[in-house]
Amino acid sequence: MTETLFRTEPYARECTATVVSSGPEGVVLDRTVFYAQGGGQPGDTGWLRWAGGEMPVSNAVKGEAGAVLHLPAPDAPLPAPGTEVTAALDWPRRHRLMRMHTTLHLLCSLIPGAGVTGGQIGVEKSRLDFDLAEPPSKEWLSERLTALAAEDHAVGERWITEAELDENPGLVRTLSVKPPRGAGQVRLVRIGAEASPVDLQPCGGTHVARTGEIGPVTVTKLENKGKQNRRVYITLEG
Ligand SMILES: [Zn+2]
Numbered sequence: 001m002t003e004t005l006f007r008t009e010p011y012a013r014e015c016t017a018t019v020v021s022s023g024p025e026g027v028v029l030d031r032t033v034f035y036a037q038g039g040g041q042p043g044d045t046g047w048l049r050w051a052g053g054e055m056p057v058s059n060a061v062k063g064e065a066g067a068v069l070h071l072p073a074p075d076a077p078l079p080a081p082g083t084e085v086t087a088a089l090d091w092p093r094r095h096r097l098m099r100m101h102t103t104l105h106l107l108c109s110l111i112p113g114a115g116v117t118g119g120q121i122g123v124e125k126s127r128l129d130f131d132l133a134e135p136p137s138k139e140w141l142s143e144r145l146t147a148l149a150a151e152d153h154a155v156g157e158r159w160i161t162e163a164e165l166d167e168n169p170g171l172v173r174t175l176s177v178k179p180p181r182g183a184g185q186v187r188l189v190r191i192g193a194e195a196s197p198v199d200l201q202p203c204g205g206t207h208v209a210r211t212g213e214i215g216p217v218t219v220t221k222l223e224n225k226g227k228q229n230r231r232v233y234i235t236l237e238g
Pocket residue numbers: 101105189203204205206207
């Protein structure tokens with residue numbers, strides 16, 4: 001099982017680690033800052049560096065038994081098991097994904113009551129699908145998202161038991177992604193004050209610490225994907 005530093009330290013851009021196993025199917029480290037693809041968030045890219053070598057990482061995905069697999073770029077050299085490496089993220093890309101991901105939470109908060117049936121986070125654009133007959137206008141959503149971001153709400157987390165989650169099914173907005181569960185605990189991500197959060201839902205992804213990092217948000221497109229399914233696309237500046 002890989003120690004997942006991205007969960008406790010989402011702003012860590014690199015870490016030192018030891019290679020546990022290594023092959024064309026991926027390199028496993030004892031610890032990593034690389035987010036493993038899941039929940040609509042792409043895996044991280046970057047580099048593993050060691051004395052005399054460097055392996056570009058083209059993606060990070062979940063492996064067996066809690067391992068994170070760092071996928072080597074084609075023809076990249078592989079570090080041998082036991083090697084001490086520095087795992088370094090493509091930080092500008094990851095930070096943009098964190099901004100995008102947090103914006104999707106804000107979008108959820110503006111469309112209360114509608115189930116989220118799908119979603120995809122990307123570097124250039126991101127989207128959420130809502131079970132919704134009549135979506136608000138692009139202009140209203142853009143204005144409200146930009147205002148919420150500028151209010152610079154803190155983003156925090158809290159762990160609850162699976163039993164507490166089961167007693168509060170309203171916390172689960174995303175119908176297509178099962179909340180991250182493990183060891184009887186579920187991680188809730190909260191935007192805004194504990195007493196009156198802007199958004200609160202189970203999530204295993206990476207987020208910015210304050211919504212002020214997001215900047216202006218534009219809703220670029222609203223798509224009908226079936227009678228009750230509305231797809232909302234967003235993009236960010238910078
Ligand atoms: Zn999230």
